[in-house]
Amino acid sequence: MIDYDVEAQKSIAAAPMPTPQTLKQRKNIFVQFVRFCAINIKMLRVIAASHHK
């Protein structure tokens, strides 16, 4: 660990560490295909709400 900004390193060290299962899911093609669709829908919703008149 670097000795610069010790508080920041402590805070990072205390953050939740993704489990191997979570990391696998983040790369799983089927799970990620579903997430890809979900992200698209979320983004389209934000876009639709943002084009003001």
Next chain:
Amino acid sequence: MATLLILGAGVSGHTAAMHARRMLGKEHEVIVVTPNANWNWIPSNIWVGVGKMPVKKVLFPLEPLYKRKGIKFNQALAVAINPEGGDGHTRPFVTATSTRPGSEGEEIQIEYDFLINCTGPKLNFGATPGLGPDNGYTHSVCTAPHAAATAEELKAAIARCKAGESLRFVVGTGHGTCTCEGAAFEYTFNLEYVLREAGVRDRAEVIYLTNEATLGDFGVGGLTFTQQGFQTTSKLWTESLYRERGVEAVLGAHCSKIEPGVIHYEQLDGSTHEMSYDFAMLLPPFKGADMKAYDAAGEDISAQVFNPAGFLKVDANYAAGAYENWRATDWPKTYQSPLYDNIFAAGIAFAPPHQISQPRTSPNGTVITPSPPRTGMPSGIIAKTVVMTIVDRIKGTGKPAYEAPMTGMGAACVASAGMSFWNGSAASMTMHPVVPDWQTYPKTGRDLKGTSGEIGLAGHWMKNLLHVLFLYKAKGRPFWWIVPE
């Protein structure tokens, strides 16, 4: 016949030009003044900067496209606006200096009826001595040539690691008032990915050095969103990624000076430090384009038209004062100049009323606060909105100006964290609104339904899709206008 003059052909200027040309009859002129021959999809400069994408994939020449569409193209740098005409002109005009090879330095004057300033940021490397690739010792990915040069330097650094050296890589913001922390975040994790891929991660220390007071601030004061049944913050979520990828961080930092191999910085608690480095990619702070404004008598009215940083003043409340007094209503809606109703600004060129993140100053009086980001989506939406207003005015519909306040507008951001179709990842974030509205959403400042964050391979696919779609749109391919800003 009316003339619409657009200064700058980046995300907002090009969006404005293309929509204006589509919405206005051929009897009206659309003119673009911009210094570069090429359009650059800046978000993908990150991939160019780690050597994962050739520079030609983020650029295309504007002139042939504009010729085809009937947009007049002037390769020049605007230097002055005369909103009241004068100097022999009956109409307002802009003075520009040609940057076209063969006629560099020639002065041109272009009259207009409506003007949109889309000149984006001037990369202010000079704010920190030693910052930047041209007169300093750090790298940048802010322009395509910068990113290409950075990729070469990175290649050389990786070769050193492969030869057995242990190196320190520092990525972040090169001044206390920088913005675009999202881009620095992306470069950090793409760099980390490339180092791992090259098999040298164990010989590389990766440090994120930022002006943000907390990780996950991103210049928008951080986000709160729902994940797996809990409300979480972008701070915790981002810290988790730093922990997973072994990236360390220095927060609330203002770089005061860069020397070869040494970064001098001050932190929010007033302490000063020196950090050695072997490779550094540090973003510059932004200022407005170096433009002046003159009235009919030739008097310099720049201070009325622009704010001190050179951004064009619009219909914002610039007298909000202290953080406690900030309101959603401070933010501009129509982006029209309060002095001249035929002048507008879009994208980074408009003067924001204040930061979005809470302002912070060190005990030594150094401002260490991210400036408000105006990312691609808001820049494009604002540009299109302003064009709609101008088109109405030209057609004489008498309708009020269209509005697109950043307090009512969302943004979708995909921050790449590694480029590979099967193994890559990215943080996909949505926020609505961009600027928190604590009066409407007293608990978190934003609508929890429109605010989200997740990390995974899907984000990388999304980022790729955006690259393809936005270049398709920018190139004016069939039905380009269906692709939203």
